[in-house]
Amino acid sequence: MKMIHDRGRQEYEKAVQEIAVEESSEQTQEVTQKSKVHVVNLPWSFSVADIKNVFGECGSVKSVEIVKQKNGRxxxxxxxxxxxxxxxxxxxxKFDSYELSGRIIRVAFAKRLKKPSPTDPPVGETRHKLFVSNLAWKVRSSHLREFFSTSSNPVSTRVVFDSPSGRSVGYGFVSFATKEEAEAAISALNGKELLDRPVRLKFSEKNAIESVSEPEEADKAEGQPEEP
Incomplete structure (x- = not known):
């Protein structure tokens, strides 16, 4: 039974990262989560109607969200x-460790997903971050680190890739411990060639949230490499 529980918990932890639940206010979030549970190890054949029928024994089921794979399973x-x-x-x-159609299900209160603070930088990056554009397609994070390490001590380096294709989009980010180090890197390396292309450096305009900063800065970047 413990093996079933552990496997179910792993599946749950993986799935919650893929589910975005938007609430209208912080108060609404708290109320919703207090009345929401997650159920692990349900029979594969169970539908929304089946779930409502079973758990309706304990009251009124307001909504059911069955987590599915990309293929709909x-x-x-x-x-x-x-x-x-x-x-x-x-x-x-009533239902935690309950046997349902030959399967031992586990039930617990759903965890409220903490939204990242708009002031928190991505993990591993600092507020003193440079936007690096005009990168050659072959450039990787290791190339950036080696390039910047010739005149400074970068905290982190990152090349951004397109999710569907897995190819570099021609820009990245380099973080430093202090603003002075970042400024020194711009002075020393802006326009210098990396894999036969002159890189362009500037301070990242929005360091906090990657999903906000990257598209906007990419739109403003000039001279991105053409596709081979």
Whole structure:
């Protein structure tokens, strides 16, 4: 049973990273999560109607979200929102470690996903970050680190890749411990060639959230390498 539970927990932890739940306010988030549970190791054949029928024994099931694979196949667990915190507690108490169609299911309160603070930089990067454009397609993070290490001590280096194709998009980011080090790197290396292309350096305009800063800065970057 422990093996089933551990495997189910691993699947759950992986899936919650893929689910974006948007709430209208912080207060709404707290209420929703207190009445929401996650169920692991459900029978693959279970539908929303089946889940409502089973867990409806403890009260009113407001919504059911079955987590599925990209091909649409049921992954064996779901998020269930009850009408109240008391009903959600009843679901956990009654159905955790409950045998359902030959499977031992596990039930627990759903964790509220913490949204990153708009002031927190991406992991491993600092606020003193440079936007590096006009990179050759072959440039990798190791090339950037070697390039900048000739005149400075970068904290982190990163080349950005296109998700669908896996190819470099021609720009990246380099972080430093202090603003002075970043300024010195611009003075020493802006316009210098890396793999036969002159790199362009400037301070990253929005260091906090990658999903916001990268598209905007990429749109402003000039002279990106043409596709081979």
């Amino acid at each position: 049921n992954r064996g667990f779901a998020f269930i929102t009850m009408a109240s915190e008391e009903e959600a507690s009843a679901v956990v108490e």
